[in-house]
Amino acid sequence: MSDSVRSDTAPGTRSASRRSMAVCAVIGAAVMASVDEIVFHQILGWHHFYDRSTSGVGLLSDGLLHTAELLALVAGFFLYADLRRRRALAPAHAWSGFFLGLGIFQLFDGIVDHKLLRLHQIRYGVDVTPYDWAWNIAGLVLLLIGVILALRAARRSGGGPAS
Secondary structure, three states: OOOOOOHHHOOOOHHHHHHHHHHHHHHHHHHHHHHHHHHHHHHOOOOOOOOOOOHHHHHHHHHHHHHHHHHHHHHHHHHHHHHHHOOOOOHHHHHHHHHHHHHHHHHHHHHHHHHHOOOOOOOOOOOOHHHHHHHHHHHHHHHHHHHHHHHHHHHHHOOOOOO
């Protein structure tokens, strides 16, 4: 293997921009999963990933979620290190991907896991409406930050929104 930089991943190329964004979106989603799991599952004890069974099954589901988020973090950081090694990291696109990953995970969890699949609620024994609004608005804000950063990065790299 050569240490030379491949032309399709050179900084400023469409491939480097997309790869930087995708890699950091994985890291962002894993970070948000970690925050959710640590804060809401462990510290506050408000819910488990799967609450429609026994507490033992809930703990098992939390362990599986934790395993998945750790694997995503490790894989994401290995891919990030590879981008850095190749000198192909596009930092502006990477930051946009990170925020997109945060927001996508948050909204997916709030809409799909909480409402469509009903795997769990944010909290039990209270009116969940304000929690749902706060959860989903926070996810939307993170997603919008990612979109704004992606548009700025595309404009700076001269590629337009599709970069």
